[in-house]
Amino acid sequence: MTTQDPEAPEGVDLDRPNAARIYDWFLGGDANWAIDRQFGEQAVKTFPMIKTVARAGRDFLGRGVRYLARNGIDQFLDLGSGVPTVGNVHEVATAVNPDARCVYVDNEPVAVAHSQILLEQEGVADRHAVLQGDLRDPADIWKRALDTGVLDPNRPIGLIIVGVLYFLGKDEPVAQTIQKYLSLLPSGSFFLSSHLTSDGLHEMADADSRERIMNQYNQSSTPLHLRTRAEFTSFFEGLELVEPGIVYLPEWHPEEIESKATKKLANDPSFVGHLCGLGRKP
Numbered sequence: 001m002t003t004q005d006p007e008a009p010e011g012v013d014l015d016r017p018n019a020a021r022i023y024d025w026f027l028g029g030d031a032n033w034a035i036d037r038q039f040g041e042q043a044v045k046t047f048p049m050i051k052t053v054a055r056a057g058r059d060f061l062g063r064g065v066r067y068l069a070r071n072g073i074d075q076f077l078d079l080g081s082g083v084p085t086v087g088n089v090h091e092v093a094t095a096v097n098p099d100a101r102c103v104y105v106d107n108e109p110v111a112v113a114h115s116q117i118l119l120e121q122e123g124v125a126d127r128h129a130v131l132q133g134d135l136r137d138p139a140d141i142w143k144r145a146l147d148t149g150v151l152d153p154n155r156p157i158g159l160i161i162v163g164v165l166y167f168l169g170k171d172e173p174v175a176q177t178i179q180k181y182l183s184l185l186p187s188g189s190f191f192l193s194s195h196l197t198s199d200g201l202h203e204m205a206d207a208d209s210r211e212r213i214m215n216q217y218n219q220s221s222t223p224l225h226l227r228t229r230a231e232f233t234s235f236f237e238g239l240e241l242v243e244p245g246i247v248y249l250p251e252w253h254p255e256e257i258e259s260k261a262t263k264k265l266a267n268d269p270s271f272v273g274h275l276c277g278l279g280r281k282p
């Protein structure tokens with residue numbers, strides 16, 4: 001754990017903990033501040049498996065990107081990409097296809113600044129870019145993503161929104177936003193996503209702890225909103241779902257699971273509380 005705080009990029013709200021930085025702390029990164037670590041430590045006390053669950057989310061992202069890269073997708077638009085950490089999309093994709101391309105988007109300045117540093121160090125500006133933006137504005141994001149010159153809008157793209165949509169409030173038009181992105185993507189593109197679900201929550205033995213975590217997030221700058229399986233499934237409307245469909249994270253291509261965190265959860269997949277899926281635009 002970092003004991004000294006890094007210098008904060010411009011625009012960073014250090015008065016309240018933030019999802020990108022808390023998640024970075026859960027994953028063992030150092031792009032977090034005292035306020036985020038206090039939040040994280042409290043969350044671990046309330047729900048000791050939270051770091052394992054966060055890692056299982058990150059692992060799903062890796063499995064999904066690897067699947068897509070192996071199936072010919074060589075360009076990615078990663079929305080709510082987070083602070084760079086183990087298994088960034090461009091790294092996973094490049095390991096399969098050295099020509100893979102990626103545009104990252106996040107609304108948190110820390111995530112964007114750290115991504116910029118990483119991409120500058122790697123020095124492949126024609127294949128990777130990062131933008132600060134709000135995914136709720138597809139027209140703006142799409143225009144700016146294409147302006148980077150990294151993506152070819154005439155060839156299939158892997159649209160990734162993993163571990164993000166539960167930060168959009170229950171009154172947000174999430175399904176319409178996704179449909180807008182899908183309408184812009186060419187045929188043969190994919191949508192990879194995951195979401196915290198409210199299904200079965202109240203029957204869980206540790207329902208109280210989960211409720212307390214939710215309340216804790218609701219005090220941060222990034223409140224959480226759980227959705228049902230039916231709501232999450234509706235985000236894939238018009239797409240062909242890739243096997244095994246909408247499932248809990250450890251159930252998605254379990255043969256590809258490498259991480260101890262996800263393996264730990266494999267005996268009780270619903271414990272993770274996250275559904276996931278991959279759909280193809282016909």
Ligand SMILES: C[S@@+](CC[C@H](N)C(=O)[O-])C[C@H]1O[C@@H](n2cnc3c(N)ncnc32)[C@H](O)[C@@H]1O
Nearest residue numbers: 020023080081082106107108134135162163167
């Ligand atoms: C839990 S992290 C997930 C990071 C990464 N996608 C992963 O799965 O490892 C959620 C990220 O979504 C970002 N985010 C939340 N709401 C957003 C929005 N409206 N537009 C863009 N990014 C957003 C947060 O800043 C944070 O970096």
